[in-house]
Amino acid sequence: ARELISVPWARDQPRPGAAAPVFLFSPGRCGSTLLSQILSDAGVPNVSEPDFYTQLTTALGAAPLNPLRAAMRRAADSMGTALTASFGAPLVVKLRAEACRAPALLLAGREKRALFMMRDFEDWARSTAQAFRNQPRKMVTKYMRALGCYDWLRRHGVVLPLRYEDLVAAPEAAAASLSRFLGRSV
Numbered sequence: 001a002r003e004l005i006s007v008p009w010a011r012d013q014p015r016p017g018a019a020a021p022v023f024l025f026s027p028g029r030c031g032s033t034l035l036s037q038i039l040s041d042a043g044v045p046n047v048s049e050p051d052f053y054t055q056l057t058t059a060l061g062a063a064p065l066n067p068l069r070a071a072m073r074r075a076a077d078s079m080g081t082a083l084t085a086s087f088g089a090p091l092v093v094k095l096r097a098e099a100c101r102a103p104a105l106l107l108a109g110r111e112k113r114a115l116f117m118m119r120d121f122e123d124w125a126r127s128t129a130q131a132f133r134n135q136p137r138k139m140v141t142k143y144m145r146a147l148g149c150y151d152w153l154r155r156h157g158v159v160l161p162l163r164y165e166d167l168v169a170a171p172e173a174a175a176a177s178l179s180r181f182l183g184r185s186v
Contacts, residue, residue: 003086018081019089020111021047022182025153027146028097029127030119031164036094038175042186045087048094052079053106057095062102073105080106090182097142100149104156112157113181116150119164 024046026032039046056076060066084091092115099106107114119127125139134142153159160181167174178186 018110019084019091020077021080021084021091021093022111022113022115023099023103023106024092024094024115024117025100025103025146025149026095026097026117027100027119027124027128027143029124029131030117031167032094032117034164035115035117035162035167036092038171038186039092039178042175042184044090044092044182044184044186046092046094047083047087049096050079050083050093052076053093054096054098056105057099057102059101062105069105076106090184092182097146100142100146103149103152107153107157114153114157114159115162115181116153116159117162117164118146118150123164 024032024035033048036046036048053076055061056072061069061072063069066072080093083093095106103114118124121143124143125136128134128139128142150159150161160177162174162177175186
């Protein structure tokens with residue numbers, strides 16, 4: 001680790017005017033780590049898989065009837081602005097696949113942009129099976145949850161969809177799309 005940031009859970013609101021991160025959602029095993037490296041090489045600040053977002057989007061945390069949901073959303077918002085203040089804007093935060101359970105907990109009112117990375121199902125399933133040895137039902141559920149997340153992001157924000165296959169086949173076109181979306185040269 002190069003930096004450590006501590007944000008008290010009880011901190012109510014982020015600073016007025018503070019920037020929020022641009023989240024990178026995915027089902028995992030689809031090139032999001034490669035994308036993070038590309039962003040790093042281009043000088044775009046990015047953070048890979050901070051644990052507090054994974055903890056926030058557990059099944060219990062993501063439950064609509066969770067009585068702590070509003071407090072958790074405020075805490076996530078504060079954590080995001082603390083990260084952005086530390087690293088600069090636009091900050092891209094690459095999330096673990098579990099975050100696809102609850103995009104509404106993460107997408108702040110100030111930042112409606114998000115990135116969504118996907119991979120063709122057959123290649124994704126093969127890679128996921130090799131890495132995690134998941135049963136087919138679990139893999140299909142995970143992929144469908146990610147598609148549901150993409151649909152939510154599309155309806156409630158501005159999302160740039162990225163496909164691993166396009167990133168590999170035409171990296172210049174993907175970089176141009178990212179540059180326009182982030183307002184930074186990639």
